[in-house]
Amino acid sequence: MEPVLTMQQMVRRSGVEASALRYYESLGLIAAERSGGGQRRFPRSMLRRVAFIVFAQRVGLSLDEIGRELAKLPTGRVPKGEDWSRLSENWTSRIDERIAELRRLKAGLTDCISCGCLSLDQCALSNPDDRAGRLGPGPRYWLGQRSMKTL
Incomplete structure (x- = not known):
């Protein structure tokens, strides 16, 4: 037993x-x-x-x-x-995704702190004219969609 x-x-x-x-x-x-x-x-x-x-x-x-x-x-x-x-x-890919997500969060946090406005709606540096809003709902930059040049 x-x-x-x-x-x-x-x-x-x-x-x-x-x-x-x-x-x-x-x-x-x-x-x-x-x-x-x-x-x-x-x-x-x-x-x-x-x-x-x-x-x-x-x-x-x-x-x-x-x-x-x-x-x-x-x-x-x-x-x-x-x-x-x-x-x-099969967790390796999930862990890699998590690491990438945390890196995006860290980069986004650093960008926002350096800007100081903390508003993607008004931020002239990270989101001029609210271009991120055209990519769809949610935290687009944190989801890895940083390129605004095509908009």
Whole structure:
């Protein structure tokens, strides 16, 4: 039988608050058994699932996406390293997209701070005559659409 951890032990070992663990359990992302007194007892293998959830959220996956990924794990046995690797092998492109987005945000923030107006509607340097508005709704510059010369 697999060793079990109390809620306190899970919190201490995972670094995740008890309320989040209960929420993950309610979503079916992790599972716990109940003691005779109704207290949660987590199989030790749930630590790896919690680590996966935390990492996947930082990559940008939603809890629904994480649930779909976790559903791909084998049932009837504790997942092995290759099982976890298979889940994350397609994340490289998502991480690269995230890095590019953060670089755009950083560049946009620097441009706005150096200008001082903080208004793309009025900014004569970054958006003369509100040219960005012609590209469509949303933060066009942050989405990587910087070229206004064609407008």
